[in-house]
Amino acid sequence: MKPHTIALFEKTFKTFANSIAFCINEQYISYRELAQHIAGVQLKITKLNPASNKIGILTDNSIETYAAILGVWISGKTFVPMNPDNPVKRNLEILSDAGITVILSRDPIVDEELRRNREIICIDALKSDKEINFNLSNIEETAYILFTSGSTGKPKGVQISWKNLDAFVESYFDIGFQLTHNDRFLQMFDFSFDGSIMSFLPALCTGACSFTISTSELKFMEVIRILEEKEITTALIVPSVLTFLKPYFNEIHLEKFRYCIVGAEASYNATIGLWKDCIPNAEIYNFYGPTESTVFCLFYHFDPSQNKNKSYNGMMCLGRPIKNMEVYICNPENNEFLSANTRGEIVISGRQLTKGYLNNPEKNREAFFSVKNGKSEKRFYKTGDEGLCDEEGDFYYCGRIDNQVQIQGFRVELSEIEYPVREYFKIDALVAIEKKDKNQNSEIYLFVENFKGDTNDIMTHLKKSIPSYMLPSGIINLPKLPLNPNGKIDRKVLSGLLEKQRD
């Protein structure tokens, strides 16, 4: 059966053919033109009839990338994004884990290993005047697979089905956004982060336009330029952008902004209270949710009259579950549900919950659990986030239970930074530690014990192994790493050292 989201796309292409779908690098592309690109991709995929239903796309900030994603979906296949700036090793892991035999790319792929035994389709010149065929009979159950940081150094593939994605679209619009084809969305995210899905998909469902931002070095400058020049009405913004713009808030006045969603990292009420004055006509929402919950599962509506807003340690309240999700607080040791105002692990269930990680039964056993209720069984995902729920049913974020941190909106497992160093240099005593800078942004420092070589060599190796946002801000070589009473490296002592350094 045709997914509801695809049916919404179909309606948009029919109703708003002459409207602008995307503005990318100052190029305006209508829905009609986008449809021609998509039809080109669809024709190519249908002709190729690939052995695997999972199609890899080397994504960039181009209309070809968006057409490729939509073309893959409308052809009934699964979209697997890969960032061309990732180390080749990481993209190879994604290709092999997902069993990808076809890669769509705008630029030629020069790396022999990436090309080996795979069909490469250049999407640069793919266009067709034929109509898009929205009525395919075989639709792959999985819409996309996003690879996130994994603790063994190998990325984990989160599988999101069409049922999940349809539920997400339903939940998103259920919040009450009054969006029309006249709205202008901001899309500032890389496709390996599902904030990108929320930034362009609702626009495609309503016939609105998405203004995209390239992943350039000075991306945050571009964000404010586009917000101002293009009179953006709706955007998901990560709090680090706001922290960055804070010294200039008195120069920002965005009258047209209607819906400002913050998410992906903890937002601080104090900053949001100041930001509110820059966007006097906007409603502000805080969205919370891991990739496993198809973008989000909790939302909080920020009240502009400051003193009414709930927070925990200054962090904005996460609010209540969205339409298709349930959220609870559990004891992380035994998965028992906890009562109000007790801190525990945030666990989630519902229609947006992923069926699990691709080819990773061990991680699936660890991260998911089921509770029987009569004949039915409910699945839950353990987020690894510590939280609590108050008596009114509002949730709060308190920190991380495990060693994951958020860097520029990306979820990073600290052990994934340690892993390549441990493997390559054959050293055991090392640890990656998070440090908050003065703006509350996370930075990572890598501590190594008695390393005899040059620490620059470690950084050089890391640059080849992990994406740039994961790279540590510094590598610190100590004669001996402190141990706690259990004989484990004492992270608290090392965090303290970093704190002292800041003072």
Added chain:
Amino acid sequence: MELNEILSELNLLFRRVLANKAVELKMDTTAKDVDGWDSLNHMFLISSIEEHYKIRFALKEIIKLKNVEDMCRIVQSKINS
């Protein structure tokens, strides 16, 4: 103050902020050419330039900066005004 003098002073500021002694700025250098010159460091660079010259950039001016020459020119216009 001449543009070239400002360039060499900015070079020292960049080296300090980015903790990279190898930085060699030219007039046409952009963020792409310098390791570590990203959004966050951009703001640290701006504030260290502001502090050094006792000037203040407006957000609109910062948005328009395309390369090092733009930075030098704006510094020059501010300290000469």
